[in-house]
Amino acid sequence: VPVLNILSMAKTGIYSYKDAMLNPGFRKMTSLLSYEREKIFAKFDAVSFKDFADDVKLPPEMQLMFTTFSRAFFAEPQYISMAELIKSFHSYFLSNDLGLLYDVLNDDFEDTLWKPAKNYLGKYKSTISLDSKITSFKKEGNQFIINDERFDYAIIASDVKGTKNIIQNSDYFRKEHPDFYNQMTNLKQSQRYSVLRIWIDKDIRQGVPFFIFTDALKILDSVTIYHRMEKSSEEWVKKNGGGIFELHSYAVPDDFPHDEIRNQFLKEYEEYFPEIKGYKVKYEYLQVKDDFTAFHTNLYKTRPTAKTQVENLFLAGDWVKLENPAMLMEAATTSALYAANLIFNKEGLKEETILSVPLRGLLA
Ligand SMILES: Cc1cc2nc3c(=O)[nH]c(=O)nc-3n(C[C@H](O)[C@H](O)[C@H](O)COP(=O)(O)OP(=O)(O)OC[C@H]3O[C@@H](n4cnc5c(N)ncnc54)[C@H](O)[C@@H]3O)c2cc1C
Known part of the structure; x- marks a missing residue:
């Protein structure tokens, strides 16, 4: 699995073989493939992902992938411990056939x-x-x-x-x-995280997975299309039309005002799914919390x-x-x-x- 996953990352343009051969910083990145608990934590627990990325001059596609990955562990790149990130990369991408994809429950x-x-x-x-x-x-x-x-x-x-x-x-x-x-x-x-669930009168395009990672413009990290994942949500949509979506921010920047979170979620959602323009929110439920552990x-x-x-x-x-x-x-x-x-x-x-x-x- 690890070798196939690494090769498939090159195929999808996350890094290039040329970079791998020529970039001296890139060679330092072999640490990503060298997880061994005590050694990696001794070497990298004091280093943030941001510092590591600057040091090895990480290619932009890899920066994007790891920034999303870092935020999925509830921390912005300047805070997360590189050791925790190497551990996670090892655990998800290099040991699991499907990376971050996994089976989910199909109802409430x-x-x-x-x-x-x-x-x-x-x-x-x-x-x-x-x-x-x-x-x-x-x-x-x-x-x-x-x-x-x-x-x-x-x-x-x-x-x-x-x-x-x-x-x-x-x-x-x-x-x-x-x-x-x-x-x-x-x-x-960790920093604050937030979840906004909305019941709206329109649906988005077909042909996309029901869980989508988005590159947070400011806060939106992922969109879950509930009515394409859960039976009871599917039934609600059959009866009422429209769609049920959940918008997640795993790491709301410290200086981002609480009162603007809801509108910012919707702004970024509309930017990623412009076909939704003119929709009306029928119901909504917002949570902003700070009880998650820091992997800083x-x-x-x-x-x-x-x-x-x-x-x-x-x-x-x-x-x-x-x-x-x-x-x-x-x-x-x-x-x-x-x-x-x-x-x-x-x-x-x-x-x-x-x-x-x-x-x-x-x-x-
Ligand atoms: C938006 C979001 C999306 C996520 N997506 C994923 C994902 O896709 N995959 C994944 O693996 N993980 C995901 N996670 C993380 C996952 O939810 C947590 O890792 C997991 O729930 C941790 O389980 P836990 O039992 O340790 O703690 P929790 O699920 O946090 O449960 C702790 C419980 O303790 C209770 N509690 C607190 N104080 C007290 C008290 N004084 N007395 C009694 N009870 C108390 C709380 O009410 C809570 O019910 C996500 C988390 C969030 C917030």
Whole structure:
């Protein structure tokens, strides 16, 4: 797969063989093919993608591809750690036949994911408490007391903002585990990201994929055509006409005004899809958030692992440091498997297999 993917990038004009042979900076780019966790983080965690691109004089097509890629990890090129980017490039492009394409659920998450998951867990007598914000967290003897309930083990799997909040509100961690308290309360959030979903009275051209990466003019990173992806959205459009679209910005520039996000989304959307001109928005839903983890420079050293210094307390989420290269949802799932396995191991139970792309790059 890696060799074929690299060759196909040349074929689509992302780089040229001539560049590869002649450009001295280009040779430094072999680091992109040399992922090996400790070595790459030691060498590149302090370097941003922007600095790397300037240094190696990255061709414009590759700059564009990696800028989009960097933003997909919720960071603009001047912030993202080059080590995280090499890890991601290794994990997605050099180990996966389809690069950033993957299978997706074909209907609303409630029906396709959450209900089946709840039913499955119900068979094992588990309890799921929704709308139950963790407001207090401490340990007494061998047990955790979380919102007045007692537990033998705990896995904190909230997003980075929520996790900081949980730890910050806990006198137990502050007094009994000050190092852990400091490590966790210093976790860094990324820039703001935003999602605008619109229900409109017109549709865009046929023949395009239902998920499209756009080169953000200012903020628009991708457009998802919901009615060509999800059954319930398709039904809505059959009944009402028009289309349902979701516009994403994974990294809203720090100085971009909050009040202008909605209109800027629509402006860029119209620019990429001029056939939509004159459309009317029937419904819309805007979210602007800042709870995603930062994959910025110099964060690797202090990034926490699934195992913590607090006995029987574990961490899971896309912000947890892993032994194998994985990002986003895959990292969240993998870290959860690590955390669960640590508990299974203590209880003498069979551990789950953790699948991974190769741990080392082609030229490592
Ligand atoms: C717009 C967008 C598009 C994305 N697209 C992709 C994609 O195409 N592919 C991909 O792999 N990933 C994608 N991601 C990233 C993906 O959503 C995350 O990596 C993934 O959801 C992380 O899972 P998680 O379980 O670690 O955390 P989350 O899904 O963030 O869940 C954390 C939960 O913790 C809860 N919480 C916070 N504080 C508390 C508290 N005090 N008490 C109780 N609960 C709390 C939150 O409410 C939340 O439900 C995307 C993200 C966004 C925002």
